[in-house]
Amino acid sequence: MTTSTFYSRLGRWLIAACLMLAWGLPLQAADTPPAVQQQAERQQTQPGNNAPMWREVRQDKAHFTNNPGNEAGVLIQSAGNTWRHLRNGPVTQYGGWLVVLVAAAILIFYKIKGPLTNHDPLTGKLIQRFPRYERVIHWITAGTFVILAATGLAILFGKHVLMPVIGHSLFGYLMVFGKNVHNIIGPLFAVSTIAMIIIWARDNVWQNIDALWISKAGGLLSGEHVPSGRFNFGEKTWFWIGVTILGLTVAVSGLVMDFPNFEQGRADMQLANIVHAVAAIFMLVLSLGHIYMGTIGVHGALDSMKTGYVDETWAREHHEEWFKDVKAGKSGHPQG
Ligand code: HEM
Helix, strand or coil: CCHHHHHHHHHHHHHHHHHHHHHCCCCCCCCCCHHHHHHHHHHHHCCCCCHHHHHHHCCCCCCCCCCCCCCCCCCCCCHHHHHHHHHHHHHHHHHHHHHHHHHHHHHHHHHHHCCECCCCCCCCCEEECCCHHHHHHHHHHHHHHHHHHHHHHHHHHHHHHCHHHHCHHHHHHHHHHHHHHHHHHHHHHHHHHHHHHHHHCHHHCCCCHHHHHHHCHHHCCCCCCCCCCCCCHHHHHHHHHHHHHHHHHHHHHHHHHHCCCCCCCHHHHHHHHHHHHHHHHHHHHHHHHHHHHHHHHECCHHHHHHHCEEEHHHHHHHCHHHHHHHHCCCCCCCCC
């Protein structure tokens, strides 16, 4: 027997086995389903053409199975192919370019404009900006987010970016590890995001003074200092759109995939996957802006989240209304 005859016979047996699985029936001549006959005939007239089998398989109908699992009787769900094309096509392609372009735009902005600095000298007098519990919640959210972003990027783009560099084997080990880390850290991020929304929602409510911040683009281009409350309009936008809407979307869609124990079907998981990836990419690009402003973009900002305290000059120049409130004893936090 030549090698090609061997493979041709093997192929026919595999197809027959698939059909047996699909119907759960022994292939006996008497009750041979029509599609099996069509496939057998097609093999004679056009060897290698498996259209009758695939037409049957892709009907999305439940067949007989002893496995009690949800949708276990559906051998192949056709929408899975649509999901695969969407995820590996536009989501990966446009998402990847969006991340690269936003990161490049931030770097170019930094090169041209440099950081926002204080106009007046520091006074050496410190006031409290974030008590300990707020800093703990912030850094747990930030830490888990960075781990999820790194592993999530590897899951979506690693095949194109990492695998050609580090090879199949190392990439395989890394992804098994990364995927499990992603699955385990996700729920922690969900809990800390909810805690963050609870502690900061009140101070992120929009106020009239935000209109001034918008009209002056926050002084980002002119460098002038624009008064704001405890959080400025840029921070509020990050809080409501980035953390609240996108953070909760990413968390809920992630939990749907993390715990497939609630009768979720394949279509639910595919929808959750696309929603998760798209929301995560938008959250990531917004977070790049936030991380930039919290580190190299604004002199002295990182100190507030590291130590909980800021210089009075910084407070007056960046959050003047809040500074006045603190001085008047109207806003403040228990020492922690
Ligand atoms: C990992 C890098 C990060 C750094 C270096 C960073 C840094 C900072 C700093 C310095 C502040 C204080 C700004 C101020 O005093 O006005 C701040 C505030 C804040 N951060 Fe982050 N952060 C990071 C990641 C995150 C992440 C991942 C989230 C949410 C998922 C987050 C959510 C917030 C929120 C909500 C605020 C309060 C201001 C607001 O309402 O927008 N941060 N961050």
